Amino acid sequence: MNETSAPPEYNRINLDYRKPIPRPKVRGKVIDFHTHLLSARHAPDWFAAADHFGIDVFASMLQLEEVLSLHRDYGHRLIYIAVPSWYQTPADPVDDYLRRIDGFYNLGSRIVKFHCAPETMFRRGWSLDSPRLKPVFDEVVARGMGIMTHVGDPDTWYQGKYADTAKYGTREQHYAAWEIVLQQYPDVPWIGAHMGGHPEDLDHLRRILDRYPNVSLDCSATKWIARCLSAQRDAAREFMIEYQDRIIFGSDQVSGDTRGYDFYASRFWVQRKMWETAYIGESPIFDADCPPDAQPTLRGLALPDDVLQKLYHDNAVRYLKSVGVATGWLD
Numbered sequence: 206m207n208e209t210s211a212p213p214e215y216n217r218i219n220l221d222y223r224k225p226i227p228r229p230k231v232r233g234k235v236i237d238f239h240t241h242l243l244s245a246r247h248a249p250d251w252f253a254a255a256d257h258f259g260i261d262v263f264a265s266m267l268q269l270e271e272v273l274s275l276h277r278d279y280g281h282r283l284i285y286i287a288v289p290s291w292y293q294t295p296a297d298p299v300d301d302y303l304r305r306i307d308g309f310y311n312l313g314s315r316i317v318k319f320h321c322a323p324e325t326m327f328r329r330g331w332s333l334d335s336p337r338l339k340p341v342f343d344e345v346v347a348r349g350m351g352i353m354t355h356v357g358d359p360d361t362w363y364q365g366k367y368a369d370t371a372k373y374g375t376r377e378q379h380y381a382a383w384e385i386v387l388q389q390y391p392d393v394p395w396i397g398a399h400m401g402g403h404p405e406d407l408d409h410l411r412r413i414l415d416r417y418p419n420v421s422l423d424c425s426a427t428k429w430i431a432r433c434l435s436a437q438r439d440a441a442r443e444f445m446i447e448y449q450d451r452i453i454f455g456s457d458q459v460s461g462d463t464r465g466y467d468f469y470a471s472r473f474w475v476q477r478k479m480w481e482t483a484y485i486g487e488s489p490i491f492d493a494d495c496p497p498d499a500q501p502t503l504r505g506l507a508l509p510d511d512v513l514q515k516l517y518h519d520n521a522v523r524y525l526k527s528v529g530v531a532t533g534w535l536d
């Protein structure tokens with residue numbers, strides 16, 4: 206083939222993302238519980254793609270300063286997850302975190318995100334069990350809010366950019382820190398983002414879910430999850446069915462100034478193929494964690510309808526109820 210330019214990262218196989226597709230077979234709103242719609246200026250393309258793929262409501266992690274402009278036009282489709290400032294290292298990051306939690310809470314947010322991926326822990330100088338974060342956990346508990354944690358990262362990153370364990374610690378240490386706070390706060394409704402950060406090892410996830418009944422997982426991070434679940438397709442399908450009450454749909458879609466309809470559509474396309482169909486074939490998304498000539502094959506799990514109902518709707522609604530959010534608008 207004589208190509209003059211490489212296909213875009215979000216469409217290696219030249220799909221038409223405007224081709225009609227039926228909505229997921231779900232009663233009530235389809236809820237994507239892990240996203241980063243970062244700004245109102247990204248919303249028109251984002252919601253155009255979401256409407257096309259039948260995804261109605263998004264839990265978004267974005268900066269507090271950006272919420273108001275989004276809320277005016279899109280508040281009826283958004284749930285906010287409280288996050289700290291990303292853009293500076295505040296003089297007292299914990300105080301700033303607490304002020305932001307207060308601001309998010311006043312806007313209706315009932316979930317606080319703790320981002321403790323290896324890189325973030327190194328940059329912020331804390332881990333989940335650090336005494337510095339204790340006031341934040343205590344505030345979450347006092348307000349009756351829920352928690353989402355990002356612990357871990359892909360195995361490929363542990364073998365690559367985190368290979369310096371003196372600097373980043375080990376995966377075992379990162380999960381030990383998570384378990385310390387899980388034991389301190391056993392009653393907080395808790396979401397382990399990105400399949401608990403360890404989709405490579407379903408038995409590890411089983412141990413976490415069996416030991417901590419307050420924990421759910423979100424299945425977000427399209428490339429990472431698609432790669433890992435496809436690689437163990439039958440075991441992953443069994444796992445999703447076994448823990449069908451504990452897994453909440455999420456894409457980890459991230460908006461951006463250079464991202465448009467087709468980029469957002471690519472993530473929704475892969476998500477829906479992965480959960481709803483028995484598709485076996487190329488993913489339209491380039492996976493930078495694999496060599497160009499060894500891209501992973503996408504293998505759909507073809508989950509049963511009643512499992513999809515829980516994944517796309519019921520489990521998110523139950524979680525929101527458990528942290529005191531009124532959910533009638535999601536019916």
Ligand SMILES: [Zn+2]
Pocket residue numbers: 239240241457
């Ligand atoms: Zn995320």
